[in-house]
Amino acid sequence: MVADKPLKLAIVAGEESGDLLGADIVRALERTTGRKVQLVGIGGRHLQQLGLTPLFDGGEIALMGFSAVLRDLPRLMRRISQTAAMIAAERPDCLVTIDSPDFSLRVAKKVRAAAPAIPIVHYVCPSVWAWRPGRAVAMKPYVDHILCILPFEVKALARLGGPPGTYVGHRLTQDPGVLGAAKAQSQPRDLADDRVKTVLVLPGSRRGEVRLIEPFGKAMSALRQRGHRLRLLLPTVPHVAELVKASVASWDDKPEIITEPERKWQAFGKADAALIASGTVSLELALAGVPMVSCYKLDPIARQLLQHLVTTWSALLPNLISDRALVPEFYDQYVRPENLARQLEALFADTGMRAWQKAGFAEIARRMATDRPSGEIAAEVVMGCIKRVNRE
Secondary structure, three states, X not given: OHHHOOEEEEEEEXXXXXXXXXXXXXXXXXXXXXXXXXXXXXXXXXXXXXXXXXXXXXXXXXXXXXXXXXXXXXXXXXXXHHHHHHHHHHOOOEEEEEOOHHHHHHHHHHHHHHOOOOOEEEEOOOOOOOEOOHHHHHHOOOOOEEEEOOOOHHHHHHHHOOOOEEEOOOHHHHOHHHHHHHHHHOOOOOOOXXXXXXXXXXXXXXXXXXXXXXXXXXXXXXXXXXXXXXXXXXXXXXXXXXXXXXXXXXXOOOXXXXXXXXXXXXHHHHOOEEEEEOOOHXXXXXXXXXXXXXXXXXXXXHHHHHHHHEOOOOOOHHHHHHOOOOOOEEEHHHOOHHHHHHHHHHHHOOOHHHHHHHHHHHHHHHHHOOOOOHHHHHHHHHHHHHHHHHHO
């Protein structure tokens, strides 16, 4: 009987975050269908724990920035062809590509050409609403459905002529660490001007992003010169911890470097405000209720390209989800330490700016809520695509 037959699922997941999303779908499929899921493709430790033997290490496709992609282009193209050929030969019930669109969508396109009957679902909508909107309609011939993790993306895909989308929710809305930090942030807080201010410093988790450490350090020095007593907390990831430690050695106030996930969320709960490198961490902070200031220094090649391609009014997810200019953001030559210091000052006290951000973050949590776990919603979409192909 078909109901007893294992589902064969092909997955392409390069980043750690994509590996987690893929594992979530597999568990939900097994739970809701009662069938075993047989895995082929590319993934990390979470998918490997569920039975995947990856074609190669997914870290090879987790590249940061245009420069890295251009440098590794020949190898990436070989990997794309190799992955697509393997998946087409395996004839899975469905292919789920996750994030990493420069790699995974090229795989999807080749699989569709080689084996048109395989349904293809892409998890994490490419940022077509932010730049290169033509990618939406370009995906339609080879992507059957998109699993969206941001609530505005379904309408954006429809407006741009892309594949149909379903909002499945975001894993961060149910993350125990985020929820714990949000509970701590909701408690009454001493905002007296003479207190020691706890500041989260988040310069980024990739080696190329650590270039922000120097202006961040100068911003902390400016706050100190303006009479503030500071406790600095710097959560980072183990593979850049030593680089970060060396980079902050000359700071006036040495930050406490945190690499353990549990202590990271405790730091989020304690923080009065955060200075961050623009990225996913902005959404983590918003859902935790931590007021913030954001900035970024772009890869030189990216800077030249993106100024002609970006179409969105903000680069920050909290601003886009709330449709408000909640979080101030500064880029490249506008990353000025004295300005960053004054922006943070406005978040230390019971100010209109702090209240504006806090109210906006509560609205973001409401907009992102779902009535079921995201893995379950995603699994339902995958099974719907499989059933449609079987009917046809």
